[in-house]
Amino acid sequence: MTVAQKLQAFWNHPAGPKTIHFWAPTFKWGISLANIADIHRPADKISTPQQVAITATGVIWSRYSTQITPVNYNLLAVNAFMAVTGSYQLYRKFSHEMAQKPATA
Numbered sequence: 184m185t186v187a188q189k190l191q192a193f194w195n196h197p198a199g200p201k202t203i204h205f206w207a208p209t210f211k212w213g214i215s216l217a218n219i220a221d222i223h224r225p226a227d228k229i230s231t232p233q234q235v236a237i238t239a240t241g242v243i244w245s246r247y248s249t250q251i252t253p254v255n256y257n258l259l260a261v262n263a264f265m266a267v268t269g270s271y272q273l274y275r276k277f278s279h280e281m282a283q284k285p286a287t288a
Contacts, residue, residue, distance in 0.1 A: 198255045208258040215261060218268040226279035234272040241266025 184192075198204040218237060221229065241262045248258035 197253050198257070204255055205257065208255065208261045211261045211265075215264045215268055218265070218272060221272065222275075226275045229272050229276040229279075231273070231276055234269045234276065236269075237265050238269030238273060241269055 193199055194201065200206070214237065241264070244262040245259055245266060248255050248262060
């Protein structure tokens with residue numbers, strides 16, 4: 184298959200750039216990138232409800248993206264990444280909170 188044929192197949196794919204099924208997950212990468220930027224934010228400034236929502240969204244939509252036809256790998260990738268970054272932020276938040284608790288004897 185030539186490069187031109189591959190590009191045409193990508194362009195005409197049911198989840199290709201002519202559809203919302205391509206652009207919605209592509210723009211959703213912005214949320215994941217913002218979450219990566221927040222890795223340098225102090226752990227006490229992390230919003231637990233926000234990170235729970237990001238993690239849950241990532242998990243739920245990752246599963247969904249494997250069940251639709253055709254499988255939307257862009258949607259799968261962005262949501263798996265959201266689940267991982269959200270989980271990491273929650274880990275940071277809870278680790279910080281546990282370290283702040285006074286030791287009980």
